[in-house]
Amino acid sequence: MFFARIVLAIQALVMGGFGLAYWLWPYEMANLNGMLLMETVSVSNMRVYYGGLQLGLAIFLLWSMRRPERASPALVLLVLIQLSLSLARLGALWLDGGALQSFDLTSLVYKLAAAGLALLALYLLARQRRTEAEREAADTLDGAAFDSDFDEPPAPQFNVRELPLERVTRTDLAETSEVEVRPGLTDNWSEPRS
Numbered sequence: 001m002f003f004a005r006i007v008l009a010i011q012a013l014v015m016g017g018f019g020l021a022y023w024l025w026p027y028e029m030a031n032l033n034g035m036l037l038m039e040t041v042s043v044s045n046m047r048v049y050y051g052g053l054q055l056g057l058a059i060f061l062l063w064s065m066r067r068p069e070r071a072s073p074a075l076v077l078l079v080l081i082q083l084s085l086s087l088a089r090l091g092a093l094w095l096d097g098g099a100l101q102s103f104d105l106t107s108l109v110y111k112l113a114a115a116g117l118a119l120l121a122l123y124l125l126a127r128q129r130r131t132e133a134e135r136e137a138a139d140t141l142d143g144a145a146f147d148s149d150f151d152e153p154p155a156p157q158f159n160v161r162e163l164p165l166e167r168v169t170r171t172d173l174a175e176t177s178e179v180e181v182r183p184g185l186t187d188n189w190s191e192p193r194s
Contacts, residue, residue: 001128004071004121008061011078011114016058023051057081075122082115 022029026046030037037043057077064074089108092098 001068001071001125004075004125005065007117007121008065008071008074008078011118012058012061012065014114015054015061019051019054019056019058021051023047023055026051072122072125075118075125078118079115079122082111082118086111086115 018029026043027037029050030042030046037046061074061078064070086108089104089111093104098104
């Protein structure tokens with residue numbers, strides 16, 4: 001869990017930092033990407049999609065670090081996001097016929113490394129959970145999880161003799177239980193077979 005938290009924390013810091021940068025300085029961040037924001041709506045879209053979305057993802061990753069059961073879904077989300085962005089960048093380069101610039105190459109390597117670290121964290125988390133489950137099963141088999149108070153046998157759930165006679169007949173007894181039905185018994189009950 002420690003490694004998973006480190007991966008999530010690093011990704012939350014990176015996404016949160018870039019999200020804040022795109023939110024606060026959209027013109028400068030757009031210029032780093034080779035974009036020119038000409039209209040107010042362009043600035044707004046830069047803040048919303050590049051800034052707000054990354055901030056939201058960073059907050060989700062920080063939230064998921066608080067409990068162990070949240071780490072796996074957050075890591076899966078991280079893998080899907082980073083791999084999708086990597087494939088989209090490669091697809092855009094192929095469609096546009098462009099060469100990898102240093103910014104694109106750095107971004108691509110970072111996204112692939114982040115996805116790889118998240119996959120490794122998922123694997124280590126699954127292995128840790130498997131080990132804990134095996135240890136818990138071994139403790140159960142050793143008797144640690146059993147109740148040791150066996151002074152009295154458990155009380156029966158119901159008494160068969162208290163059931164109404166019209167519901168329990170000789171035929172029912174002969175078909176469903178291991179008793180021998182002998183003719184002549186008046187209460188529809190018999191001795192167990194030997």
